[in-house]
Amino acid sequence: MAGFAPGALVRVKDDWPETRGPVHIRTPHYLRGMRGKVVRRFGDYPNPEDLAFARPAAQRALYHVAFDQPSVWQEGKAGDQLLVEIYEHWLEPA
Amino acid sequence: MEKDVPRAHHDLGGVSKFMCEPVDVEPHALTDFDKEVDGLRAVLGSKRVMTVDELRRGIEAIPEAEYHRLSYYRRWIRSITDNLLVKGVITEAELRAALDRV
Amino acid sequence: MMAGSNILETDGEKLLAAVRDLLAAKGLVSSAEIAERIAITDAANPGQGARMVAKAWTDPAYRSLMLEDGTKAAEELGIPMRGAPPLGVLENTDDVHHLVVCTLCSCYPRAVLGYPPFWFKSAAYRARGVRDPRGLIAEWGTVLPDGVTIRVVDSTADYRWMVLPQRPAGTEGWSEDRLAAIVREGDMIGVTVPALPAR
Numbered sequence: 001m002a003g004f005a006p007g008a009l010v011r012v013k014d015d016w017p018e019t020r021g022p023v024h025i026r027t028p029h030y031l032r033g034m035r036g037k038v039v040r041r042f043g044d045y046p047n048p049e050d051l052a053f054a055r056p057a058a059q060r061a062l063y064h065v066a067f068d069q070p071s072v073w074q075e076g077k078a079g080d081q082l083l084v085e086i087y088e089h090w091l092e093p094a
Numbered sequence: 095m096e097k098d099v100p101r102a103h104h105d106l107g108g109v110s111k112f113m114c115e116p117v118d119v120e121p122h123a124l125t126d127f128d129k130e131v132d133g134l135r136a137v138l139g140s141k142r143v144m145t146v147d148e149l150r151r152g153i154e155a156i157p158e159a160e161y162h163r164l165s166y167y168r169r170w171i172r173s174i175t176d177n178l179l180v181k182g183v184i185t186e187a188e189l190r191a192a193l194d195r196v
Numbered sequence: 197m198m199a200g201s202n203i204l205e206t207d208g209e210k211l212l213a214a215v216r217d218l219l220a221a222k223g224l225v226s227s228a229e230i231a232e233r234i235a236i237t238d239a240a241n242p243g244q245g246a247r248m249v250a251k252a253w254t255d256p257a258y259r260s261l262m263l264e265d266g267t268k269a270a271e272e273l274g275i276p277m278r279g280a281p282p283l284g285v286l287e288n289t290d291d292v293h294h295l296v297v298c299t300l301c302s303c304y305p306r307a308v309l310g311y312p313p314f315w316f317k318s319a320a321y322r323a324r325g326v327r328d329p330r331g332l333i334a335e336w337g338t339v340l341p342d343g344v345t346i347r348v349v350d351s352t353a354d355y356r357w358m359v360l361p362q363r364p365a366g367t368e369g370w371s372e373d374r375l376a377a378i379v380r381e382g383d384m385i386g387v388t389v390p391a392l393p394a395r
Binding site: 072 | 155181
């Protein structure tokens with residue numbers, strides 16, 4: 001996987017693994033399906049979704065992604081942002 | 095505005111029922127209980143018995159009402175105990191016997 | 197994946213005592229090890245972060261290092277970071293104010309700042325931070341100037357975040373020690389900004 005460069009526009013997958021069984025997800029609910037912009041790639045880290053169940057965990061690229069805060073909530077002050085660490089498998093090109 | 099989504103109950107960002115709740119900004123010193131639970135978790139982590147991810151999973155598995163009722167470190171010790179049982183580090187029989195002795 | 201939920205409902209103090217006894221009897225975790233760990237965690241405190249901030253305010257090379265590699269910057273001041281998650285530092289500017297929250301649990305730069313404050317772990321803080329940051333910091337009396345945007349950082353993964361606040365006016369010529377003394381825990385989370393002590 002080539003990965004995302006800083007500045008890339010991405011969308012957080014609108015997926016809800018919570019509906020399919022016991023899971024441990026580090027992508028907050030409020031970002032699912034939201035569009036953002038990659039700020040930085042941090043490097044690879046073992047997938048916490050598997051670590052939480054003592055399963056072998058694949059390395060996943062971790063990104064810092066910026067979101068327009070009022071767009072997420074339909075309220076708030078223009079220009080305010082959210083900056084959240086998201087693992088690569090939750091991101092797709094926007 | 096909060097969408098009607100299958101949110102896990104620990105996933106609290108922007109949840110409407112807390113938006114009007116004031117924050118208690120006062121410092122609250124940790125009790126001996128708190129520090130011992132914290133220390134226990136750290137030692138279990140450094141010995142690779144239990145990861146912080148497993149701790150979180152165990153906390154998230156606490157039913158919603160209990161999750162909010164329990165203090166922070168009471169959630170931790172419940173999760174630690176759950177993990178130790180699930181991983182077979184201790185058995186339920188051993189735990190019951192140990193509880194009878196304390 | 198819950199084991200015997202009845203037993204997990206036992207009072208936490210009893211669970212702790214029983215689990216400690218069992219782990220000690222099995223030779224897995226001793227009381228001494230727990231005590232040693234508590235002592236290490238107790239040594240971390242906001243003063244460590246304050247020293248980093250004060251140095252960044254007076255030493256441009258250190259500021260750059262802190263923003264580039266927070267862990268290395270901490271270690272350079274003798275703050276033990278071995279085994280700790282990577283430290284990220286967020287620079288406040290005239291245009292941007294940062295606020296750190298962990299909506300999912302309570303991730304916090306413990307190796308530098310010590311135990312997270314009680315309020316940081318509360319449902320109210322975790323819920324409000326990402327949706328009403330200005331209302332939230334107003335709980336501390338913090339009001340940002342017009343034109344300053346807020347960037348809320350939700351700590352969801354492997355990094356732990358602290359804020360490098362702006363140096364207040366009126367501190368020209370101050371020593372690092374004097375500067376560190378005005379940097380509070382809340383300044384490095386983003387609920388407050390450093391202020392000169394009231395006369």
